[in-house]
Amino acid sequence: MIKFLFKGILHDKSRSLLPIIVVSIGVLLTVILYCWLKGIMGESIVMNANFSTGHVKVMTRAYAKDAEQMPNDLAILKVTKQLNELMSSYPEMDWVKRIRFGGLIDFPDAKGETRAQGPVVGWAIDLLSPQSKEGVRFNLEKSLVAGKLPTKPGEAIISDLFAVKFHVKPGDKFTLFGTTMNGGMAFKNLTIAGTIRFGSVALDRGAIITDISDTQAALEMDDAAGEILGFLNTNQYDDEQAVLVKNSFNKKYSNVKDDYAPVMITLREQSGMAEYIDYVNAVGSMMIVIFVLAMSIVLWNAGLLGGLRRYNEFGVRLALGEDKNHIYRTIIYEGLFIGAIGSVVGTVLGLGASYYLQTVGFNIGGVMKNSSMLMPSVARAVITPTAYYIGFIPGLFSMVLGNALSGIGIYKRNTATLFKELEA
Amino acid sequence: MKKMNTVIIVILLGVMTMGSSLPDGTALLLKVDQNMSSTNRVFESTMTINGKRNSRTIGSKTMSEGTKKSFTEYLSPASEKGTKMLKLKGQLWIYSPSTDRIIQISGNMLRQSVMGSDLSYEDMMDDRKLTDIYNAKVIGEEKIGDRNNYIVELTAKVEDVAYYKQKVWVDEERFVPLKEELYAKSGQLLKRVELRDVQKIQGRWFPTSIVYKDMLKDGNGTEFKMINIKFNQTIPDYIFTKAALKQ
Numbered sequence: 001m002i003k004f005l006f007k008g009i010l011h012d013k014s015r016s017l018l019p020i021i022v023v024s025i026g027v028l029l030t031v032i033l034y035c036w037l038k039g040i041m042g043e044s045i046v047m048n049a050n051f052s053t054g055h056v057k058v059m060t061r062a063y064a065k066d067a068e069q070m071p072n073d074l075a076i077l078k079v080t081k082q083l084n085e086l087m088s089s090y091p092e093m094d095w096v097k098r099i100r101f102g103g104l105i106d107f108p109d110a111k112g113e114t115r116a117q118g119p120v121v122g123w124a125i126d127l128l129s130p131q132s133k134e135g136v137r138f139n140l141e142k143s144l145v146a147g148k149l150p151t152k153p154g155e156a157i158i159s160d161l162f163a164v165k166f167h168v169k170p171g172d173k174f175t176l177f178g179t180t181m182n183g184g185m186a187f188k189n190l191t192i193a194g195t196i197r198f199g200s201v202a203l204d205r206g207a208i209i210t211d212i213s214d215t216q217a218a219l220e221m222d223d224a225a226g227e228i229l230g231f232l233n234t235n236q237y238d239d240e241q242a243v244l245v246k247n248s249f250n251k252k253y254s255n256v257k258d259d260y261a262p263v264m265i266t267l268r269e270q271s272g273m274a275e276y277i278d279y280v281n282a283v284g285s286m287m288i289v290i291f292v293l294a295m296s297i298v299l300w301n302a303g304l305l306g307g308l309r310r311y312n313e314f315g316v317r318l319a320l321g322e323d324k325n326h327i328y329r330t331i332i333y334e335g336l337f338i339g340a341i342g343s344v345v346g347t348v349l350g351l352g353a354s355y356y357l358q359t360v361g362f363n364i365g366g367v368m369k370n371s372s373m374l375m376p377s378v379a380r381a382v383i384t385p386t387a388y389y390i391g392f393i394p395g396l397f398s399m400v401l402g403n404a405l406s407g408i409g410i411y412k413r414n415t416a417t418l419f420k421e422l423e424a
Numbered sequence: 425m426k427k428m429n430t431v432i433i434v435i436l437l438g439v440m441t442m443g444s445s446l447p448d449g450t451a452l453l454l455k456v457d458q459n460m461s462s463t464n465r466v467f468e469s470t471m472t473i474n475g476k477r478n479s480r481t482i483g484s485k486t487m488s489e490g491t492k493k494s495f496t497e498y499l500s501p502a503s504e505k506g507t508k509m510l511k512l513k514g515q516l517w518i519y520s521p522s523t524d525r526i527i528q529i530s531g532n533m534l535r536q537s538v539m540g541s542d543l544s545y546e547d548m549m550d551d552r553k554l555t556d557i558y559n560a561k562v563i564g565e566e567k568i569g570d571r572n573n574y575i576v577e578l579t580a581k582v583e584d585v586a587y588y589k590q591k592v593w594v595d596e597e598r599f600v601p602l603k604e605e606l607y608a609k610s611g612q613l614l615k616r617v618e619l620r621d622v623q624k625i626q627g628r629w630f631p632t633s634i635v636y637k638d639m640l641k642d643g644n645g646t647e648f649k650m651i652n653i654k655f656n657q658t659i660p661d662y663i664f665t666k667a668a669l670k671q
Binding site (some may be wrong): 012106175177220260 | 438475476477478480482503504507510517518520522523524526527528532533536537539540541655
C-alpha cells in the first residue's frame with residue numbers, strides 16, 4: 001500500500017505540490033528561527049559563563065548576597081586551599097579564581113597629574129600561567145585590536161573604545177584607583193599591553209583585564225579572591241550536571257553557620273540567567289505551537305480543497321466497496337508522506353539559511369548601545385543537532401492533522417446515494 | 425464679659441509665650457557655627473571603621489583654613505601612610521606614595537566612601553557654615569543623656585549640598601550638635617551622626633568624637649576621634665598647594 005500511495009503522490013502533482021510547498025516553507029521558517037534563537041541564546045550564555053558566571057561559581061555566603069556589587073571585602077580568604085579542594089573533589093572540571101572590581105582609570109599628564117580619567121569594570125584573571133585557559137575564555141587573542149597580550153606583571157588590557165576616547169595606546173602608563181579589600185585606597189600603576197574589542201557593548205564601554213596577581217597586590221587581597229568559577233569539561237552548560245556538583249559541594253558546608261563559608265551556585269541561578277533561559281525556551285516552544293496551529297489550519301484548508309477535488313475518487317472507491325476507515329487511513333498516510341517530504345525539503349533549505357546566518361550574522365551593536373547585559377554585538381544563528389529534526393515535528397504533525405481534519409468528511413458520505421452522485 | 429476677655433487674652437499670651445520658648449532657628453544655627461567653624465584648625469585624628477568583617481583604625485593629621493582649604497596626611501597604618509589629600513575650593517586631589525601620582529577626584533567618585541568608612545569624600549569636603557547652606561527651624565526639644573537639646577530642622581537653600589534635609593539635636597547650653605540625621609531630597613535617611621565627648625577648647629565647645637553610620641551600608645559605623653585639636657594656628661601657605669602633596 002505504501003508503494004501505491006507513494007506513486008499516487010509523485011504522479012498526481014496537484015495532490016502533493018501545494019502541501020509540500022506549504023510544509024517546506026513552514027519547516028524552513030521553524031529551522032531558521034530555532035537556529036537563530038539558539039544562536040543568540042547560546043552565544044549569550046557562553047559569553048556570560050566565560051566572563052561572569054562560570055558553569056558554577058563559589059563565593060562566600062556574604063559575598064553571594066550582594067554579588068552584583070562585587071563586594072571584595074567579603075571575598076574568599078585562603079583561596080588557594082579552597083581551589084585545591086575543588087580541584088581534587090571535582091577533577092573533571094576546570095576551576096579558576098577571579099576578582100571582579102570597579103574602579104577608576106587615571107591617565108597622567110607630563111607632571112604626573114590627572115589628564116583624563118574614567119570608570120572601569122575590571123576582571124582579574126590568570127593571564128600569565130602557561131596552562132591557563134582564561135585567555136581563550138575571554139577570546140583575548142582574537143579580540144585584540146592593538147598591542148599584545150600581557151606577558152609580565154604590571155601589564156593590562158583595556159577596551160579599545162576606552163583607549164580611543166582617552167587618546168591612549170599600548171605602552172602608555174596609567175593608574176588604577178579603587179578600593180582595597182580592607183576598604184583603603186588602592187593605587188596601582190599599570191602599562192597598557194594591548195587594546196581589545198570584546199564585541200559586547202556592555203564590556204566595550206569601559207573594561208580592564210589584569211593578571212590576578214597584580215590585582216591581588218593592588219587590592220590587598222593576598223591569597224584572596226572574590227569568586228572561584230568552575231567550568232564543565234564539555235564547555236557547554238549542562239544544568240543537571242551543574243546542579244549535581246552544586247548540591248554535593250553545598251552539602252559539605254550545610255552545618256557551617258559562618259557567613260563567610262563558601263557557597264556554590266549554578267549559572268542558571270545567577271544574574272537573571274534563569275529568567276533569560278526560560279524566556280528563550282518559552283519563546284521557542286510558543287513559536288513551534290503557533291506554527292503548528294497555523295500550518296494545520298492552512299493544510300486543513302488544502303486538504304478540504306483536495307477532498308473536494310477528490311470527491312468523485314472517494315465516491316468510486318466507496319462504491320467499489322472500500323472501507324471508509326481504510327480510505328481515511330490512506331489519507332493519513334498520504335499526509336505523513338507529504339509531511340515527510342516537505343520536512344526534508346524545508347529542513348535542508350532551513351539549515352542552508354541558518355548556516356549563512358551562522359557565518360555572517362547580524363550586527364545588533366546599534367540597538368545594544370546602552371545595554372548592560374553580556375550580549376554579542378553580532379547576533380548569529382547556530383546549527384545544533386536538534387536543528388536537524390526540529391522541523392519534522394510541526395512538518396509531519398500539521399500535515400497529518402490537516403488531512404485528519406479534512407478527511408472526516410468521508411464519514412459523512414452516504415453509500416446509498418453514491419451512484420446517484422456519480423451519475424450526476 | 426470683661427472677665428471672659430481677660431481669660432482669653434491670658435490664654436493667648438500663654439500660648440504665644442510657649443511658642444516663643446523655642447529660639448529662632450537661624451540665630452541658633454549662628455551660635456552652632458561659631459563653635460564648629462574657625463579661621464583655621466590643625467588636628468590629629470583616628471578613624472575607626474567597624475566593617476562587616478573586621479575593624480581598622482586610620483591615623484591622620486589635618487590642617488584646614490576656612491571652609492575651602494584642607495590638607496590631610498595619613499599617618500597609619502603602614503598601607504595608608506604617606507597618602508595625602510588636598511581640598512581646594514571644591515576640588516580634591518589625592519597623592520599616593522606607592523605610585524607617586526596625584527589623582528583628582530571628581531564627579532560621582534566624590535560620593536564614594538573614604539577608606540571604606542561611612543564618610544564620603546563629599547562629606548569630608550563640605551565644611552561650609554550651616555547658616556550659608558541651610559534654612560533652620562526649631563521644631564522641638566529632646567534630651568540626649570543628661571543634656572537638653574533643641575531639635576532643628578535644616579532645609580537646603582543652595583543646590584550643591586550632599587543632604588537636602590538635616591535634623592540636628594543642638595545642646596541648649598553649649599550650642600553644639602549632639603546628633604544629626606541626614607536625609608536625601610526623597611526623605612530617605614542616608615546617615616546618622618552622633619557627636620560625643622564635647623570639650624571646651626580655646627573658649628569654644630567642640631565634639632571630639634563623631635560616630636558616622638551610613639544607613640545604606642552594612643557595618644557598625646565609623647568613629648572619628650580628634651586627638652589633638654588647635655584652632656587659629658599659623659599654617660604656611662604652601663601647605664595648600666599641589667606641590668605639598670609630593671613632599
